[in-house]
Amino acid sequence: MVTKRIRQITAANESLLSFLPMWEEHRLEPDTANFAFGNPQEMVVHGFASALARATEPLDKDHYAYKFSEAGSRARVARHLGAWRDQEFDPEDIAMTPGAFGAIAVALTALVDVGDEVVYSDPSWFFYRSMILSAGATPIGVQVQPDNYDLDLDRLAGAITDKTRLVIVNTPHNPTGRIYPPATLEDLAAVLTDASDRYGAPIYLLSDEPYSKLVFSDATFSSPSRWYPHTLISYSYGKILLTPGQRIGWLAWTPSMADRESLRSAVFMAQIAGGWQFPSAIMQYSLAELERLSIDLLELERKRDWFVSELGAAGYDLRPPEGTFYLWVRSPDPDDVVFVERLAKEGVLVLPGTTCGSPSHFRVSLTGTAEMIERSLPVFRAAI
Numbered sequence: 001m002v003t004k005r006i007r008q009i010t011a012a013n014e015s016l017l018s019f020l021p022m023w024e025e026h027r028l029e030p031d032t033a034n035f036a037f038g039n040p041q042e043m044v045v046h047g048f049a050s051a052l053a054r055a056t057e058p059l060d061k062d063h064y065a066y067k068f069s070e071a072g073s074r075a076r077v078a079r080h081l082g083a084w085r086d087q088e089f090d091p092e093d094i095a096m097t098p099g100a101f102g103a104i105a106v107a108l109t110a111l112v113d114v115g116d117e118v119v120y121s122d123p124s125w126f127f128y129r130s131m132i133l134s135a136g137a138t139p140i141g142v143q144v145q146p147d148n149y150d151l152d153l154d155r156l157a158g159a160i161t162d163k164t165r166l167v168i169v170n171t172p173h174n175p176t177g178r179i180y181p182p183a184t185l186e187d188l189a190a191v192l193t194d195a196s197d198r199y200g201a202p203i204y205l206l207s208d209e210p211y212s213k214l215v216f217s218d219a220t221f222s223s224p225s226r227w228y229p230h231t232l233i234s235y236s237y238g239k240i241l242l243t244p245g246q247r248i249g250w251l252a253w254t255p256s257m258a259d260r261e262s263l264r265s266a267v268f269m270a271q272i273a274g275g276w277q278f279p280s281a282i283m284q285y286s287l288a289e290l291e292r293l294s295i296d297l298l299e300l301e302r303k304r305d306w307f308v309s310e311l312g313a314a315g316y317d318l319r320p321p322e323g324t325f326y327l328w329v330r331s332p333d334p335d336d337v338v339f340v341e342r343l344a345k346e347g348v349l350v351l352p353g354t355t356c357g358s359p360s361h362f363r364v365s366l367t368g369t370a371e372m373i374e375r376s377l378p379v380f381r382a383a384i
Ligand SMILES: Cc1ncc(COP(=O)(O)O)c(C=O)c1O
Pocket: 038, 098, 099, 100, 101, 102, 125, 170, 174, 208, 210, 236, 237, 238, 239, 244, 249
């Protein structure tokens, strides 16, 4: 009854699926310090709900008609991106999607054929493998550098074959918090250009950037789109607003993209055939207001500095993240799942590294509150 593809996808997320019952068991207990996922642990940012409420009022008969990428949304994103990135973007090269999830799914459908290979880096966000498999392609994971979590370009170059159609890079990187520096991105562009020339067709780069506004004050963010012409960027508003349950984001590429007219229609058809991968009317109408909102980045940085220094003082091995809202910590027990279970029994929920393809670590989400951090510190100290 179940398809082979869904069996493969389920197997790719086995470790996440086996973590969920533990998470369900503890997450609603009143004293749980919940750092498992990038979910809000306090009330939504002020102005979000009222922006959505205003956008519900119908202005004409088409207010709730089927929505594609609305012209207003595309123009706004192109303008905003152009100013932010100092790179030109054409509104026609912006596809509005239900978050980065939708943007990644659409890029895979538009660019990847059954049997193609998609290279991504490990550790990684836990759904790349499933999404690549869902597109009928083969996921090829490449380890990042173990010391500083930078891309390992020799390994990446070695993983590219004549079947490679797409490479996915995620910066700022979930789970390590690494932001790839310009020199790495420039070298990445050289590797991809070289491989594209060798195989006679562009290898596309999907730069997955949902955390590109979650950058700490001691770091700067660069997108590979600056160096590699065949880059598509996926983005989500769900991170900067910490509202992952309301879906809006985009997929964008610059005018340097090869064959961009065909890509526009391919992405459009991929959005339709992929199950109407457009954000809802309300999300598109409220975009102007949403773009002015943000979670408190100073508070996030304070939590990072405090948590990193406390965990470090307790003997944990971790690097301060440059972006995202995650800490990536070496597990004192070689079995990360055993260690995570031990913490969970004491009321502290973190994510085992195996879910991200790395059993040696666990991930802590800084979306937990300051009170949760305070409560968790004795547990972390005792567990090590
Ligand atoms: C690296 C990465 N890409 C994509 C996504 C999907 O983001 P969204 O749910 O906002 O679409 C996430 C969410 O955690 C992520 O961490």
